Amino acid sequence: MSDPFARIKKDQATKSKRTQPCKVIVNPVPDEAPEPPAFHPKLGVPSYRWTYRDLSGAVLGYICRFDIEGEGKSFRPLCLFRVEKKLRWRWESWPQPRPLYGLDLLANAPDASVVIVEGEKAADAARQLLLQHVCISSSGGSNAAKKADWSALHGRDVVIWPDADEAGEKFAGEVKACLDEVGVASVVVLDVPEDVFKGWDAADALHDGWTCEQADAFVCSVSEAKPSDGEAQEEAESKRPAPRSSLLAAADGIELWHSPQKEAFATLNINGHQEHWAVSSTRFKHWLVGRYYEETGAAVSSQVLSDALRVFEVRAIEQGACYEPFLRTGKTQDASWLDLGDESWRAVCITRDGWEVVDSPPVKFVRKPTMTALPEPCKGQMIEEMRHLINAEDEDYKLIIAWLIASLWGRSNSYPVLALGGEQGSGKSTMARLLRSLSDPCAVAASSLPKDERDLMVMAQNGHVLNFDNVSKMENWLSDAICRMATGSGFISRKLHTDGDAYWFHGSRPVLLNGIPTLTERADLAERALSVRLKRIDEEGRQPEDLFWHEWERLKPGMLGALLDGLSAAIRNIDQVHLERHPRMADFARLMVAASSGLGWEDMEFLEAYESNRRGTIEAVFEGDPVAVAIHEFVMGQHGGENWMGTATELYGELIKLVSDQIRSSRFWPQKVNAFGNAVDRAAPLLRSKRIQVTKKATGSKRLIYLDVI
Template sequence: MQGEANPAASDRHAGRTEGGSVASVLVALAREHVREFWHTPEAEPKPYATIACCTHHEHWPIGSRSFKQWLRKQYWDSEGKAANSQSMTDAIEMLTGMAIFEGNACSVALRVAEHGGAIFVDLCDDEWRAVRISASGWEVVTHPPVRFIRRRGMERLPCPQRGGHIDEFRCFLNVDTDSDWMLVKAWLVAALSPRGPFPLLQLSGEQGTGKSSACRLLRTLVDPSQSLIRAAPREERDLLIAANNSWVIAFDNLSGMPGWLSDAMCRLATGGGFAARQLYTDDEEVIFSCQRPAVINGIGEAASRPDLVDRCLVITLAPIPESERTTETELWRRFRQAQPRIQGGLLDLLAKALARRDTVQLPHLPRMADFAVWSTAALGEEFLSVYDANRESAVEDVLEGDILAGAVRELVTRNEVWSGTASELHDILSGMVPENMLRRREWPKSANVLSGRLRRLAPALRRVGVQVQWERDSTTSRTRMIRIATSQKSVGNLSSEPSESSGADGIASIERPTSVQVNIGPSEAEARFVEIADGTDDSDDLFVAPQSDHWEEI
């Protein structure tokens, strides 16, 4: 009868529970059936258990729902009755201590990892197989040496097939030019690299250009999930949770990006730590550090800050004529048929990158140098020129939409070299900008805000021939000065914090230009800082920096 105790287990139950608690029996069962208890190597380690299944091993966090369900099942099979909640809690605490204090310290991996000079990609199938990629090729392995973990929502990759080519994927994306297609391939190759930096792929275009479908397809090829794309996070915590549970981050239909999210995406691309106060504590933090590949899409270009744009691959999609449209059902049917061959072609590129990575010699190293070397190894020397052109175009677009950058560029066209205090610069530039622009929140309202904005814009301005330097004058007052010059007038090392001994280099007092009205009209880029339309109703979502008093451990 359903719910009746297992008669075959009654004798075992009488013997094993005599003189021992239910929690002790649970611990004994776990020690009997678990292959290994271990922990991660962080300062605050997380406990794990490796379970031996029929043909493979699975790695589960101790305390997770899956491990608890497995342990309850072991107790029922052995003792013929259910374990109570308190006994389960006690047993989990004891097993956690065993894993942390008696087990080995081992790293865990999510979807992609490196081991012994090879790359391993978790297929997330029921047999827990992975693909091993080396300089000599790739193969599917049953017992990968990497301890992969699975997050809820992760889906399986198909078993790759040999003989395919990555170019078979192009017909599923609305990518017109060969240069844009090369950038897409570079992003895919980087997304399956175990180490960053990872460029942010930004797809933009009007309605009906296939932006969302492209994001879904790209993620399916690397890190399929039950939720392939999602709305932009409302706070930094949401971004951390997404990065903790997925290898690829994909945000859909962004109309803009607030400052805190732009900074967080920079850290996500090139690596950086996130920290917040731990739940129910006053003096402890939750520390989270990671790098993740990411792809976003929107009608406009959501990434508008120069420091993030410099980490982007920016691709604009053209409208799809109605005669060339197809249904999503048909698109995905054809893609699923071709995916194993496309997957194999992508793995071939990874093997090529591993074989050539150490021999690549670039004429110059761009901002994302490791990404440039990796992509050049996979795609050939022509990649660097395509990448440079994309970065230059993206930075120019950002500067054209920035009111302050436009005013600074106009200033140096009238004065090849300008030097003065931040207050003097603020007064002069304010006189050059139309009155309606001064009331916008993007315009710096004070000298110190202007100086901070200039520091952020300085690398982008330098790329277009405008150099900005902070220095001390040679007088006894040692006043901090801002010096702006065209690239023809060298200003030496342009670090954001110049040495205190740098002087005016013989520049005489410069006559300040009179107030000049510059035609710097409103642009689409300006509106992106103010409101972010959610695309679902008539209201607007305002992004606010996180102010939560509590933080749940991720």
């Protein structure tokens, strides 16, 4: 028996006096919520932060990872609570049952099979490898599977990809038990490869250089449960591998062809229309297996299927015709084409005389698993009918429409970058979703920035428009890569870490960015960009999202038709357009002058808005470049507007005298002369707009910089 007179411990006394504040989880996070903290009070800034969303895409909270030197990794949930009538972010998890990571993706692809992995990092990696699946996870790792709400998977086909360790096996078992309770259509657990290290998962597969085809083959390799020993011999005899000749014969009638890059494709006749798929795609494999089953009533082994696919690939490249495959937009000699992305594979043909929906387009449009359908366009509408949904100035509205026109133009070899800026509450993400839905609708409407050029290349191969949401910082390498993506360039990488085969993308893509800070700080990106500042939506002007999207769905067919009217006018007028001056995106400017009459604009109306936007953007970039500002002040002020000549060292010494200590110590000011020379090159186009021409010439042993006032 405990002593009733024993001294009360300090922590017990504290607990007895302390009353816990009343707190309630707030889900989803409302617009009026404060910004979540950028760092943990003890663990510091997270190395990763994953956003959890509900089925409609609204934010539910975050999971943050902290990499602590000497201690390893640590995870902390971050959720919004109402504490004593105030909204506060707390480093606490959701109450049970907890939401899944990827609920919004489940809602966007209701018919896709689901792959469950352990952890958010593995889920992100799996999404890059398994484009035709929905890849999700639960919070809390292997010990918290039972705490998640798995009900959203009711009636779905599910594959579990466990980590290669005991914890992964435990996680898979607990998830399978939970799924059996919620009533999934089917659930299977993958057998991890035998030659991988302990703890291997989808993130490691991506790091090892797995391709989408490898990952898909791994997921699709799941076999049914093995028969009992007494039945094994009888079943083996009844399911012998199908002869390769029978599988090849079952595919008679398909058209095999290849692209100029020697990629193999097949054209299939399905339900009265033609579909074009890569021979290596999952869709073609599924069609082939289904066709064989219809012909023979038997299943085909993976080895026979693999052998047949190699034969089809050789036939397509060696014997098939060469065609250009198009993604969403295409062209023929006299027309521009737009793939509607519907189940009937219809497309819109745009000519100088107008446009029409065609049931059997002659161009070879290819599809990606995440592509969704555009509405069937309607005629007789004006583009100004959507003006009330765009919270921007009139000039910026014209630039937004111009970006849409360029995105739908099948003859484009380059596209402007649309950078949507504005303070919190200006509807940047909503506006980006709206524009994406009218140019290249996708099951994943927006994504985070790629981590490297390879990721950017994969994104470009799987979508026509690249939409990056909530961009807070633009790294130099990414700015350069987006410039190349906008004006047309090539990206090449090694297909696998174990061989030297090339994996590449060549072409251009429309790019859409949105974020609070200025996203076009570098001069080269600014020259290729349309910088649009959205106005803040006050409480009186804000409307519920369901009403907004209902209104947009009503207008969308007519607005697409109005854009197509503009494209038809462009085809009709473009040969007669001659610009007095050619900006960096000259083809884009020429296209929009030609399209203006079809949009109901005056001839010079767009050019005035475009030039005004370019001047404003260049001025903002100039003011943000301390080297350009310092050179301008030196030449036009201290040097009296006279020409100057000298070495980089001499110019650097002159500018050091002008700039403040604060600028000299900032990360934007070059600390060495060689870095200063590169900064002068980047500042050259900005200084040219200020009537200062920068020229570098090698004279004898010196490399001189000429600053000429023009």
